[in-house]
Structures are given as structure tokens and as C-alpha cells.
Amino acid sequence: AHEPEIWLGAYGDRMLAVTGRYADGWLPSSFAAAPDALGAMTAKVDAAATEAERDPAAIRRLYNIAGRFDDTSDGTFLHGPAEVWAEQLAELTLLHGTSTFLLGSDTAADLERFAGEVAPAVRERVGNERTVSRETRSD
Template identity: 45%
Template sequence: MTDYGHDPLFGVFITPTNQPAMQPVDLAIVADRAGLDLATFQDHPYQPRFHDTWTLLSYVAARTERILVSGNVLNLPLRDPAVLARSAASLDLLSGGRFELGIGSGGFWDAIEAMGGRRLTPGQGVQALDEAIQIIRGIWATKEPGRLQVDGEYYQVSGAKRGPAPAHDIGVWIGAYKPRMLRLTGRAGDGWLPSLGYLKGGPSDLEEMNKHIDDSAERAGRDPRAVRRMLNISGQFTPTGRGLFSGSSQDWAEHAAALALTYGTSGFILAADDPTTIQLFASEVAPAARELIAAERGTKNVPEQGRQRPAFQEATNDQ
């Protein structure tokens, strides 16, 4: 059980509904003005009730001032990696370095195939994502000599020109749950972005999942602390707590701090489509959680390094 030492970030996971058309944009503006760090949107290109996520990300970046934007997570099977790399670099340049690349291998294969995508097995999806990340990073690597050559089984580029370089080192955040995807995250990712609701065993699953990432990172010659651990969360603000992320703002802050100090979770992204909830999360939960984490670490300016912590307790007592 490890605290990887990253400064915590707090964000929102907004439904990209297109009715009413401006709702997700307005909610992102609320999050930006409230002081949250990150606005994210799921990516289901086959869903006609949703905006195209890339178009939405671009529009939101233009309408906000400081908040980071990201897909949560972008659907690789319907987004060509070389084009995605250039699109990401352009959006990062236009937004002043406010784009991060959340990406996944795909999941709803009937819908993906109906849109012209290629159906893959889980193992094939991992390999395809690995090849795509090589291409994406290669396009961004403008200081590397020569044109880009990647001869993968699922994705190929043959002499592609590199560039443009993004405004900052864009993080590649991978949505992963199974061991093969977790190992890919450890050797090739900058961040890990699962959803708490998909963890069958609850937060305790994070320990074993982190181990897959850490072991893979070390085998690849990387420091496991190079991979930021994030979590999509949901819950309710109530007078009396009934479980994880249920209760008062202080309860929520204690739950977040426990996850950070026990499992190294340093990004908390709240699924919310309500302005009041977003503002409460930003104004009360985020600052209180940051204070609790900093107090436990013993400093307000913690270097990004691993720290061992006691077992997770407070946030799971009522589950």
C-alpha cells in the first residue's frame, strides 16, 4: 500500500449529451470557474445522443481559461492514432498546454463494428493500443531524427513526418482493468484512469492492480511513480455517511485522503452533471482533501515520491 507522492488533482466527468446542446459546455465552464483541475468526457462515437467528444473537447477548451481537458477515455478503434496525435498536439498548442490524452482499447464492439471499426479480442486490443501509443509518441517526438516508421500488426505508419510538438508533455492516461492492460499502463502510460464503480471488490482491488502496473514499470526500467493513479468516482452529499463518497463534504475529503495515502490515488474525477454538486466538490471537498493529504505527508510541498502508509480504513467502514 503506497502513496506515490503526486500532488492531488480534482476533476469532473461530464456526460457529453447533445440535448440541450450547450449543457456539457456550461458544466465545464462551471468547473473551470470553481477551480477544478480537469474536465473530462466519455467517448462513444456510435452514440447519437452524445456530442462527438473530440469536437466537444475543442469547443470546451476554447470556452474555458485554465482547466485541463481530456477524453475519459478516447475510443481508439474509431480514432486513427496518427491523426489523433496531430489533433492532440494542435489542441494542446491552441489551449496553451491544457490537453491530456485519456485513451482506451474499446469495449462496445457491436457498436464499434457498426460504425466501421474493426472488432478485436481483448488481447488484440491491448496490442493495438500499444502500437497506437508508439505512433502517437513518435509523431510528437519532433527532435528524433528521420521520419516515423511503425510496422505494427494493427497500426502502421511508413515514413510519416513528425510533428507538431505539443505545448507541453501530454500525459497518456490509459483506461485499464485486466492484467494485460495494466502491464501496458506500467510500461507505456503516464497515468491510469479506471472507474471505482467497475471495481468488483471496491477500493481494495486497487492494491493488486497497482502491483501489475508497478511490476511492469520496473521491468521496463521505469520508476512506478511515473504513472499517476486516478479514479472516476460518484456519490452523494448527505447529512449522514453511508459508505464511500457518501456523506458530508468532510466525509468525502477523508475518503479521498484515505485513497491517496493508502493506494496512491492522486486524481479524483467526479461523475456529475449538476452545477451545485460540481461547485461543492471544488470549493469544499478538494481543498479539505488536499489539506488532509499534506498534513499526513508532513509538508505542503511534497516531492513526487513513493511513501508507505497504513491500511485503508476510514472510507470503507460503512460498506
């Protein structure tokens, strides 16, 4: 058995502060918190954690996502081929520490494509970027 974790899907200032002070994870959804809003929201969670003498990195960052696989991208978040999805999700991981993505889909083809193509590509991109960052710091 393990300790249960409390994840909050918070968006407002007061709940973001509660998340930073008490929660084990923060789980916003892309339809309610677009990727460009995550930076400011993350800063509020982190500030509240720091104020409560918690390590902000101890708060797991998750993100509910939905999108559409397509042959071409129109620049919209998660609309395009798997490579576009991987690039956009890796960016969220690197910028905001998002470690888990939950795909809202009941379509077997979408789930298989996400698990088989997108997730491995995100891991690879993030791993490569972190390796380059470590090497740059040690030079």
C-alpha cells in the same frame, strides 16, 4: 505546447501490465474498480513498470468517481457529508498515490461542493499526513 500524455483506464491483468510499461497515467473508475480493489491493481501496474525499468511513481494515478452528498454516511464509498468524502479520497491518495479525482456529475451543487469543500480538505489531510510522516522519519 506540451507532450501529450496517454492515460489508460485499465482493469485486466494484461492491460494493467501495458499501463505499467507504457502509459503516462492510469485512470480507473470507481464503478469498475472499487477502492478495495485498487491496491492489487496498483501493485500490478507498479510491477510492470519496474520490470520495464520505469519508475512507478512516474505514472500518474487518477480516479473517476461518483457519489452522493448526504447529511449522514452509511459507510458506502462517497456517500455522506463532504468530510466523509475528504477522508475517503485522502486515504486513496495516501495508500495508492492517487493524485487526481474526476467527479462524474452534471449537478452544479455537487461540483461546487466538491471543488469548494472536498478538494481543499483532501489537500489539507494529505499535506498534514505527509508532514507528520516526514517529521516521524527525521526523529
